[in-house]
Amino acid sequence: MSVPVRVAAPTALVLALLLALSACSATRTTGEGGADRRPATARHPVAGKADAASGVVLRAERTTPTDIDLRWQGSGSGASGHVLEFATEESGPYTVLQYLPPSVTNYRHPDLMPNTTFFYRLRDFDGPVSEPVSVTLPKGELTAADEDSSHDWLPARKDPKRTAPGRPLRSTGAGAPTGLKAAVKHANGILFTWTDHASDEAGFLLEARTRTRSAYEPVVVLDPDVNSTGLITLPTEKEASYRVRAFTYGERSNVVRLTTGESTGP
Amino acid sequence: MLTRFRALTVTGAVCASTFLALPNAVAEVEPGGWTSVSPTYTVQERGCGQVDGLTFQLTCSTASGDQRAERRYATYTGGTRQFEGYFRISSLSGTRISLKQTFNESAAGPYFMLAVERGGRLYAVHGGDTLSNAGTVGATVRVNTVHQVGSSHRTYINGSLQHTYSSPGGSFYDKFGAYRTNSGNGPATVVWSNVRFWRK
Numbered sequence: 001m002s003v004p005v006r007v008a009a010p011t012a013l014v015l016a017l018l019l020a021l022s023a024c025s026a027t028r029t030t031g032e033g034g035a036d037r038r039p040a041t042a043r044h045p046v047a048g049k050a051d052a053a054s055g056v057v058l059r060a061e062r063t064t065p066t067d068i069d070l071r072w073q074g075s076g077s078g079a080s081g082h083v084l085e086f087a088t089e090e091s092g093p094y095t096v097l098q099y100l101p102p103s104v105t106n107y108r109h110p111d112l113m114p115n116t117t118f119f120y121r122l123r124d125f126d127g128p129v130s131e132p133v134s135v136t137l138p139k140g141e142l143t144a145a146d147e148d149s150s151h152d153w154l155p156a157r158k159d160p161k162r163t164a165p166g167r168p169l170r171s172t173g174a175g176a177p178t179g180l181k182a183a184v185k186h187a188n189g190i191l192f193t194w195t196d197h198a199s200d201e202a203g204f205l206l207e208a209r210t211r212t213r214s215a216y217e218p219v220v221v222l223d224p225d226v227n228s229t230g231l232i233t234l235p236t237e238k239e240a241s242y243r244v245r246a247f248t249y250g251e252r253s254n255v256v257r258l259t260t261g262e263s264t265g266p
Numbered sequence: 267m268l269t270r271f272r273a274l275t276v277t278g279a280v281c282a283s284t285f286l287a288l289p290n291a292v293a294e295v296e297p298g299g300w301t302s303v304s305p306t307y308t309v310q311e312r313g314c315g316q317v318d319g320l321t322f323q324l325t326c327s328t329a330s331g332d333q334r335a336e337r338r339y340a341t342y343t344g345g346t347r348q349f350e351g352y353f354r355i356s357s358l359s360g361t362r363i364s365l366k367q368t369f370n371e372s373a374a375g376p377y378f379m380l381a382v383e384r385g386g387r388l389y390a391v392h393g394g395d396t397l398s399n400a401g402t403v404g405a406t407v408r409v410n411t412v413h414q415v416g417s418s419h420r421t422y423i424n425g426s427l428q429h430t431y432s433s434p435g436g437s438f439y440d441k442f443g444a445y446r447t448n449s450g451n452g453p454a455t456v457v458w459s460n461v462r463f464w465r466k
Contacts, residue, residue, distance in 0.1 A: 086425055093352065109426065112425050113425060
């Protein structure tokens with residue numbers, strides 16, 4: 001089941017296309033059924049009603065001519081987190097801005113394209129996590145030798161030796177990844193490996209809880225069946241606890257739209 | 267303007283309807299008289315660069331010479347031009363790979379180069395400004411550039427303005443793909459999608 005990287009990319013795109021097809025049709029249903037269809041303007045932003053299938057209500061406010069603040073509520077469904085997406089045409093394509101833990105209920109999208117209509121929506125994601133591992137990296141930055149060394153360990157991989165018979169996440173809540181290991185590769189590099197027990201995952205999230213954070217936050221998103229990935233850390237991740245989550249996507253929120261004003265920059 | 271988080275996304279964020287029927291004339295991106303255009307292009311493969319449709323690969327780790335896999339679009343000489351595209355770095359064992367360039371043909375050199383470091387930091391090669399940490403492997407990232415020839419060049423990453431550069435007059439062209447910068451090396455695989463151009 002090992003898939004070379006150059007084969008994995010088109011495969012991932014096909015999977016993504018299938019996901020996107022269902023996603024787009026769901027959006028149209030939401031828009032036609034519940035969201036406010038009036039044209040949005042700078043003075044009258046549209047904050048649509050929640051999709052009947054989702055308890056999350058997303059609202060948007062233009063705080064400066066080119067900054068939009070997003071807030072949401074009603075996320076008490078027990079989801080593992082939310083995916084925030086944006087587009088500049090109602091039909092998409094939508095681009096993910098960030099995967100967010102459930103404790104986060106707001107986001108600022110700053111310095112936006114002027115005189116442009118933005119569309120936003122949220123999706124739940126949910127799934128079980130592995131046991132965490134703690135990692136402390138060597139102090140300092142990469143040496144020249146580190147920099148020039150092979151980073152073949154970095155790309156995400158699917159190793160059949162670490163794939164167990166799959167269990168459905170949606171119906172059983174089982175299928176948590178097991179055996180998460182972290183191998184320090186250099187001052188900014190960690191190789192994570194785990195065993196995949198899920199059969200219906202949309203992907204995996206590598207999550208980190210740094211010394212300054214009280215909760216785990218997603219740092220890498222991976223395709224289905226992946227069971228190893230390298231991570232080049234940010235300075236705040238020198239000492240952190242990591243875990244991996246197998247996840248599926250849940251319901252969508254309403255779609256909100258807002259038009260930016262003139263740029264105030266130079 | 268450095269964003270101190272690693273933004274995440276997946277390929278599933280791209281709606282399939284866009285593949286089937288792209289809007290031709292209406293683009294709600296900086297409205298004001300944009301006209302959709304389809305400039306011609308040539309494919310450039312040098313060294314270990316390989317192009318397959320919109321998939322651009324550097325298959326070697328060679329840290330010297332010309333290693334490129336790109337599309338080079340037709341030259342323009344005035345007015346305002348907009349580029350929009352989405353890229354996903356599907357693998358990056360190398361580092362400092364240029365993804366998108368606005369090339370100043372009059373000055374015979376790249377004028378603006380958007381590149382990615384190992385780990386996902388997107389940066390402007392000239393000046394080294396960090397634009398975003400949104401280039402994480404696996405992430406789909408949206409790029410818009412607006413170039414007013416003789417005035418300015420603006421780069422938006424996922425809708426947010428991340429770089430502004432003054433522009434001389436002259437003739438320019440757009441390039442995108444995967445290209446080894448002077449201090450970089452492959453391997454790298456970059457998949458682009460939904461590439462569009464406008465002028466006014």
